Amino acid sequence: MSGEGINPLRIIRRRAPETGPIPVPPADPDHQRVAAVIPAKDEAARIAATVRAVRAIPYVDLVLVVDDGSEDDTQHLARSAGAVVVRHSHNRGKASAMETGAAVVAMRDIEDGPARLLLFVDADLGATAVNAAPLVPPVVTGRADLSIATLPKQSGAGGRGIVTGLARRAIQRATGWAPSQPLSGQRCMTRAAFDAATPLAHGWGVETGMTMDVLMQGFAVVEVPCDLRHRATGNDLAGQLHRAGQYRDVAMAIAARRFRHYKQKVTRDAAEPGPDLDQADTDGTLIDQGDGRTGDSTGDHPAPSGPQTPAPPQEPGRRSRSLRRAVESSRRRRSRPR
Numbered sequence: 001m002s003g004e005g006i007n008p009l010r011i012i013r014r015r016a017p018e019t020g021p022i023p024v025p026p027a028d029p030d031h032q033r034v035a036a037v038i039p040a041k042d043e044a045a046r047i048a049a050t051v052r053a054v055r056a057i058p059y060v061d062l063v064l065v066v067d068d069g070s071e072d073d074t075q076h077l078a079r080s081a082g083a084v085v086v087r088h089s090h091n092r093g094k095a096s097a098m099e100t101g102a103a104v105v106a107m108r109d110i111e112d113g114p115a116r117l118l119l120f121v122d123a124d125l126g127a128t129a130v131n132a133a134p135l136v137p138p139v140v141t142g143r144a145d146l147s148i149a150t151l152p153k154q155s156g157a158g159g160r161g162i163v164t165g166l167a168r169r170a171i172q173r174a175t176g177w178a179p180s181q182p183l184s185g186q187r188c189m190t191r192a193a194f195d196a197a198t199p200l201a202h203g204w205g206v207e208t209g210m211t212m213d214v215l216m217q218g219f220a221v222v223e224v225p226c227d228l229r230h231r232a233t234g235n236d237l238a239g240q241l242h243r244a245g246q247y248r249d250v251a252m253a254i255a256a257r258r259f260r261h262y263k264q265k266v267t268r269d270a271a272e273p274g275p276d277l278d279q280a281d282t283d284g285t286l287i288d289q290g291d292g293r294t295g296d297s298t299g300d301h302p303a304p305s306g307p308q309t310p311a312p313p314q315e316p317g318r319r320s321r322s323l324r325r326a327v328e329s330s331r332r333r334r335s336r337p338r
């Protein structure tokens with residue numbers, strides 16, 4: 001991932017279209033605990049250092065490694081370094097490992113106590129993983145529901161920004177915000193924000209889908225610069241194949257959200273009466289919907305600029321016509337000589 005264009009710390013909150021802002025509950029920093037979830041596939045070389053580093057992050061009281069079907073010694077090395085380890089018997093992809101991790105954390109949360117915050121950390125960060133610590137305070141204090149790390153420029157990175165650009169543009173189109181590093185998987189979030197993003201988008205689409213989902217439901221998101229180093233993807237054949245997989249998964253996550261949004265819009269339009277003529281201004285364009293914009297709330301489907309035609313007659317009109325026809329034909333039948 002590219003380290004260029006790191007944003008200063010700034011919080012983005014998008015108003016949920018129907019429910020209004022979701023209040024961030026006041027956190028109790030004295031009692032709030034954090035579970036670090038580390039999805040890991042064949043990370044024997046770095047997992048022990050990553051686990052040890054994450055254990056040193058303030059507020060973290062549980063480090064959970066989800067071994068996603070590794071063929072190397074990842075699980076044993078993680079356990080020896082002090083992590084709780086669960087394992088997929090076969091590889092299911094990063095998003096699935098994150099869901100497994102969050103489910104296991106929920107089982108270990110204190111009943112009736114506050115749910116732990118979830119700190120997702122990649123397994124290949126090694127000792128630098130401790131520098132994910134700045135992700136926690138904005139969420140512990142309730143300033144954000146989701147914090148996302150932005151990383152400095154990584155040596156050996158060979159990307160041309162194609163996948164990153166695809167994810168950034170889609171998030172911006174849907175939410176109005178363009179993250180500087182939309183693929184960054186180092187994230188801290190509340191349980192409520194996580195639930196809002198589930199089911200997670202598959203595989204490498206997980207971060208793009210998650211950011212869209214939580215913002216569109218009114219949660220607050222912040223990008224936080226963190227001095228992290230990971231195994232950057234190079235420019236060789238393996239690197240390009242990896243990017244092709246990322247592109248596919250990110251594109252799928254975007255398409256699924258557009259389709260879901262379109263379906264919701266169609267359902268809403270069918271449930272609501274057509275636009276009231278009183279709502280139209282003099283040239284027939286829909287007036288502002290209260291958030292300073294016209295058209296639908298995500299910007300994915302902006303309001304058509306032309307005049308709005310009144311809705312066609314609804315179901316009751318059609319029903320009464322067919323009822324009329326049925327009554328007439330029954331009358332004709334009855335009046336026929338037998």
Ligand SMILES: O=c1ccn([C@@H]2O[C@H](COP(=O)(O)OP(=O)(O)O[C@H]3O[C@H](CO)[C@@H](O)[C@H](O)[C@H]3O)[C@@H](O)[C@H]2O)c(=O)[nH]1
Pocket residue numbers: 001038039040041042043068091092093094097121122123124183184185186204205207230231232233242246
């Ligand atoms: O099937 C898999 C593959 C990977 N991983 C783990 O997922 C993490 C990220 O994988 P990595 O190979 O490092 O991917 P990158 O391309 O370097 O990842 C960048 O881009 C991804 C999205 O495409 C984000 O998830 C990452 O956080 C971000 O660093 C690592 O801990 C892996 O061990 C799994 O758990 N299961």
Ligand SMILES: O=C(O)[C@H](O)COP(=O)(O)O
Pocket residue numbers: 001002157158159160161162163164165183232233242243246
């Ligand atoms: O190397 C990276 O940053 C990721 O693999 C994404 O690739 P990209 O350069 O096409 O965005």
